[in-house]
Amino acid sequence: MNVRWLAPLVVLLIGLLAITGIFAQETAPTEEVLVTADWLEQNLENPQVRVIEVSVIPGVYERGHIPGALNFVWHTDFVDTLQRNIVSQERFQELIRAAGINDDTTVILYGDNNNWFAAWGVWIFNVYGITDVKLLDGGRVKWEADGRPLSTNATTYEPGNVTLSAANDALRALLPEVLAVVEGETPGVLVDIRGPAEYNGEIFAPEGVQELSVRAGHIPGAVNVPWGQNVREDGTFKSVEELRELYAGLGVDGTTPIVTYCRIGERAALTWFVLHKLLGYDVALYDGSWTEWGNTVGVPIVNPAGTVWGGQ
Amino acid sequence: MSEIMVGGDSHRGSTPRFGTQAILPALGFAVLIGLILGAYRLHADQGASASLSLLLGGALGVVFQRGRFCFFCILRDFIEHRNSTGLFAILAALAVGGVGYAIVFGAFLPNTTTGRLAPDAHIGPVSWVLFAAGIAFGIGMALSGACISGHLYRLGEGYSRAPFALFGSLIGFGLGFMTWQSVYVSTINQAPIVWLPSTLGYGGALALHLAVLSGIALFLLRDLPVSPARPEGRITFTGLWDRLIHQRWNPLVTGALVGGIGTIAYFRVEPLGVTSQLGSVARTVLNDAGLLADRLNGLDGFAGCATQVVKTITENGWLIGGIVIGSLAVVLLAKRFRWSALTFKGAITAWIGGILMGWGAMLALGCTVGTLLSGISAFALSGWVFAAAVLIGVWLGIKLKLVQ
Numbered sequence: 001m002n003v004r005w006l007a008p009l010v011v012l013l014i015g016l017l018a019i020t021g022i023f024a025q026e027t028a029p030t031e032e033v034l035v036t037a038d039w040l041e042q043n044l045e046n047p048q049v050r051v052i053e054v055s056v057i058p059g060v061y062e063r064g065h066i067p068g069a070l071n072f073v074w075h076t077d078f079v080d081t082l083q084r085n086i087v088s089q090e091r092f093q094e095l096i097r098a099a100g101i102n103d104d105t106t107v108i109l110y111g112d113n114n115n116w117f118a119a120w121g122v123w124i125f126n127v128y129g130i131t132d133v134k135l136l137d138g139g140r141v142k143w144e145a146d147g148r149p150l151s152t153n154a155t156t157y158e159p160g161n162v163t164l165s166a167a168n169d170a171l172r173a174l175l176p177e178v179l180a181v182v183e184g185e186t187p188g189v190l191v192d193i194r195g196p197a198e199y200n201g202e203i204f205a206p207e208g209v210q211e212l213s214v215r216a217g218h219i220p221g222a223v224n225v226p227w228g229q230n231v232r233e234d235g236t237f238k239s240v241e242e243l244r245e246l247y248a249g250l251g252v253d254g255t256t257p258i259v260t261y262c263r264i265g266e267r268a269a270l271t272w273f274v275l276h277k278l279l280g281y282d283v284a285l286y287d288g289s290w291t292e293w294g295n296t297v298g299v300p301i302v303n304p305a306g307t308v309w310g311g312q
Numbered sequence: 313m314s315e316i317m318v319g320g321d322s323h324r325g326s327t328p329r330f331g332t333q334a335i336l337p338a339l340g341f342a343v344l345i346g347l348i349l350g351a352y353r354l355h356a357d358q359g360a361s362a363s364l365s366l367l368l369g370g371a372l373g374v375v376f377q378r379g380r381f382c383f384f385c386i387l388r389d390f391i392e393h394r395n396s397t398g399l400f401a402i403l404a405a406l407a408v409g410g411v412g413y414a415i416v417f418g419a420f421l422p423n424t425t426t427g428r429l430a431p432d433a434h435i436g437p438v439s440w441v442l443f444a445a446g447i448a449f450g451i452g453m454a455l456s457g458a459c460i461s462g463h464l465y466r467l468g469e470g471y472s473r474a475p476f477a478l479f480g481s482l483i484g485f486g487l488g489f490m491t492w493q494s495v496y497v498s499t500i501n502q503a504p505i506v507w508l509p510s511t512l513g514y515g516g517a518l519a520l521h522l523a524v525l526s527g528i529a530l531f532l533l534r535d536l537p538v539s540p541a542r543p544e545g546r547i548t549f550t551g552l553w554d555r556l557i558h559q560r561w562n563p564l565v566t567g568a569l570v571g572g573i574g575t576i577a578y579f580r581v582e583p584l585g586v587t588s589q590l591g592s593v594a595r596t597v598l599n600d601a602g603l604l605a606d607r608l609n610g611l612d613g614f615a616g617c618a619t620q621v622v623k624t625i626t627e628n629g630w631l632i633g634g635i636v637i638g639s640l641a642v643v644l645l646a647k648r649f650r651w652s653a654l655t656f657k658g659a660i661t662a663w664i665g666g667i668l669m670g671w672g673a674m675l676a677l678g679c680t681v682g683t684l685l686s687g688i689s690a691f692a693l694s695g696w697v698f699a700a701a702v703l704i705g706v707w708l709g710i711k712l713k714l715v716q
Binding site: 058059062063076152153154156208210 | 418419420421422428431432579580582607621
């Protein structure tokens with residue numbers, strides 16, 4: 001080979017690598033955690049892909065779901081139904097093996113209500129060490145709005161061989177850890193994803209929803225970013241740049257660990273997904289959320305509206 | 313098979329009191345077209361479920377009216393006149409509904425051994441409360457002249473007692489909510505919820521379901537009256553029109569259609585029922601007046617004709633509206649619409665009967681449509697228990713001469 005060509009060639013190669021490297025940095029993380037409806041429709045027959053619906057409203061999956069998708073029920077499959085806790089490692093392993101999930105399966109979750117509880121599902125999978133789990137961008141609403149097919153057929157799969165690892169505590173915040181952040185003992189920033197009326201203590205729960213806490217308001221120091229700010233009108237996530245800017249503007253820039261919470265602990269998983277999976281920050285979900293904090297004796301509370309439980 | 317049955321007093325084909333002979337059928341067509349346009353509009357405003365509910369309600373109204381699918385009239389024919397004709401419509405509805413539900417269940421909940429119940433299906437707790445509710449409901453049917461679905465479709469015929477009975481049922485619902493709070497804690501909380509497929513599977517449950525229905529049918533055969541001979545001849549357009557609009561539909565056809573509509577309703581929207589909107593109205597009024605707790609003990613955990621505090625018309629509201637409209641349309645087409653004569657006693661008894669039915673339907677989590685028809689079709693023991701109690705209640709009502 002002629003040596004004269006070598007230098008420009010190396011420069012060109014480095015240049016190409018740099019360019020693709022930059023692009024990869026911009027897009028690869030998104031592709032690793034989100035799939036488009038187009039991609040999913042083309043991969044419905046792919047045996048490496050397992051689609052699971054996690055909807056808030058019962059009966060939605062049964063009357064039509066993405067062909068081949070299985071149904072996980074958020075209030076029984078992802079939780080311990082006796083004590084207040086997430087599902088145990090043994091039971092969850094049993095459940096997802098029965099869903100035909102192997103060590104090399106890519107799991108796609110989707111659901112109604114902007115993927116609220118599908119994101120909760122992603123969190124549970126991640127807690128137990130299964131990270132090849134993605135959300136369908138836009139969830140069920142966009143799939144339907146696009147006019148894509150639904151099926152009512154029940155599908156069963158050969159049992160899988162996936163093995164879970166012990167729960168990753170770094171993804172989960174328990175009350176003492178949140179208290180330590182509030183009291184300044186450990187660094188961190190709290191994100192409250194509920195509506196402003198709940199955050200300000202005007203109401204105890206959204207309209208029509210059972211009041212489950214005896215105190216109103218929010219955890220001291222928490223910033224209020226209602227979950228809806230994460231998504232566009234069609235239900236898809238805003239771009240990584242928009243999201244980074246949105247949260248940076250409120251002091252949530254990933255330089256300190258983040259804790260997200262909501263009312264009963266599930267919706268906050270959507271913001272956990274945005275901050276951890278899309279933006280790559282260090283984020284834990286406080287699944288005890290306001291129904292634990294607002295009922296706990298002696299923890300500090302900020303209640304701008306001053307609403308008193310049971311009346312003045 | 314047409315006019316040999318007794319009961320259903322607005323059904324005598326009397327001449328209409330207003331309008332000319334041509335106006336009523338024209339009005340009937342207008343009502344039908346209005347129903348379809350309304351469904352079209354509803355699809356844009358509230359989505360497919362609301363629209364389909366209105367259409368299914370309309371279809372039910374037509375079938376109920378043309379097939380005289382009135383639980384009280386059918387039971388009365390049997391108890392008073394030993395005529396089992398109408399009961400075959402109910403049996404056919406349950407048989408077809410059972411087959412339909414089994415098919416839908418196979419898709420909704422493929423594995424019956426998980427301890428879960430099929431979503432939304434009307435599978436309720438079985439206790440003495442359900443039985444007492446059924447008896448009260450049956451007596452209320454006898455007193456008021458129809459069950460709640462019967463009053464809805466007969467309202468379209470001009471049955472003047474229907475509004476009193478339906479208004480009474482709202483009050484009955486209110487009383488039912490108040491009873492519920494205590495009986496839930498004392499009884500319903502521990503009452504078993506028996507769903508046959510969880511032990512027998514869908515195949516076994518369906519086989520048992522059809523066997524029981526066949527046994528009942530065999531037993532009822534002897535009370536079938538002699539059918540009139542049908543003259544030979546080809547069916548002409550006028551003949552077809554006559555059979556469709558003027559002659560009573562065959563009970564087996566009627567029942568099969570009801571069972572089919574019930575299956576479609578469960579598959580696409582929710583199981584058939586006609587009391588959820590009525591109960592929700594009662595609950596909302598009481599709630600706004602501060603007379604009822606925001607939360608009713610355990611109620612929101614049961615599938616059935618569930619009630620909630622609502623400010624809008626639910627899918628169930630569109631369904632019951634459709635029943636009245638569908639019935640009205642075919643009655644107008646047949647030139648049969650006429651307000652029945654109303655006496656003071658007739659109005660008061662309808663009202664009291666309505667209160668009993670509302671109370672019973674609240675505690676039973678549904679009525680003859682929601683708990684009996686949709687429940688038995690879903691292989692729920694609660695449906696059978698309620699059916700037996702309603703039969704006893706109607707029998708008592710007739711024997712005690714409560715029928716007006």
